[in-house]
Amino acid sequence: MNNPIPLSSRTDFLAGAQAITPIALGVIPFGLIAGVAMVNAGIPPHHAIAMTIVSFTGAAQLAAIDLINRTAPIAVVILTAVIINLRFTMYSASLAPYFQQFDSTMKWIGAYLLTDEAYAVSITKFRGTEWNRQSQKWFYFGAAISFWATWQISAAAGVLLGSSIPAGFSLEFAVPLTFIALLFPALDDRPTEFAALVSGSASVLTAILPLNLGLVTAALIGVAVGVSYEFRRGMFPVTTHVSTTEADVSEGCDAA
Known part of the structure; x- marks a missing residue:
């Protein structure tokens, strides 16, 4: 059976996944926090998991959960999430020159998967490197999909475990550490x-x-x-x- 992805593309995909692994591991506590927060806000588990898949934005998701928990108007919840996510317009503009040859489908999928972490890993790799389009694409998707899977699994675990995670664990410490790890290589x-x-x-x-x-x-x-x-x-x-x-x-x- 022929492989759907050429060997070189698989290598680039795995390189992206490997590059983001240390950061992805550091975000697991963040995902657990988001999952627990959704349960504590009274969001049904299946709705909470669906929210994580659809929104896929940790900071905005936590802000939205907090507002929902305080019975804020839905317009306020949406506006807050949009404002927090405005930074992604800067990320996408920065990546655009590298991905201008992508077809529309790849651009939409790449936009959905864009995160602080995937951006930082990719832009650091692309700067000063003359990669062809396919190598850039598969490296980015290797990093972005790996991070997506880690976030979804950790958030789902937080939803399922709920309040059984002791408050004394102070998982929130992982959030600033993750962004510090992203900052210095850039x-x-x-x-x-x-x-x-x-x-x-x-x-x-x-x-x-x-x-x-x-x-x-x-x-x-x-x-x-x-x-x-x-x-x-x-x-x-x-x-x-x-x-x-x-x-x-x-x-x-x-x-x-």
């Missing part, structure tokens, strides 16, 4: 370091803003500072080079 040049410093400081100063707007505000400030830094030194805009293999060309001709 600090690979002076503009990025400067942007991180400014946005981190801004996030503290804007933490008082309602609806978690401080997160988005700080991120936008960091982006503006980073771009300004690069622009003043003639480093912006940057042209992204993606190599094209014969397989890519032939695939494009077949698609046409």
Whole structure:
């Protein structure tokens, strides 16, 4: 029987899965917290698992659960989730040059699977590396699908275990540790370091803003500072080079 995925693509897929494994393991407690929170909010288990699959966004999901638990209007719940997830527009814009040759189906699936962790692992790998389209695609999906599976399983475990998980475990410690692990590998040049410093400081100063707007505000400030830094030194805009293999060309001709 022929394998549906070529050997080279499987290698790229497994490379992505391997790259994100340490981070995925660190997010398991976060998933357990989300599952327990949904049960404590009175959400039926099958609804809670469906919510995790459909939304697939930890921070916004926890915020939504908290609002649901406080009987907030559904419009407030949705608006809060949308605002928290605005950062993904920046992530997708950053990844767009690498995936501009994806077909619509792959783009929609990739957008659904996009997370902080999958973005950080992928963009760190892609920078300075001339990969062909297929290698980039399978590396990204290897990382993103592996993280998706880990989150779904850990959240479902939290739903099923519910209040049987002792409160003294303090699982919330894993959340900041996960994002710290994502941050430092991405600090690979002076503009990025400067942007991180400014946005981190801004996030503290804007933490008082309602609806978690401080997160988005700080991120936008960091982006503006980073771009300004690069622009003043003639480093912006940057042209992204993606190599094209014969397989890519032939695939494009077949698609046409």
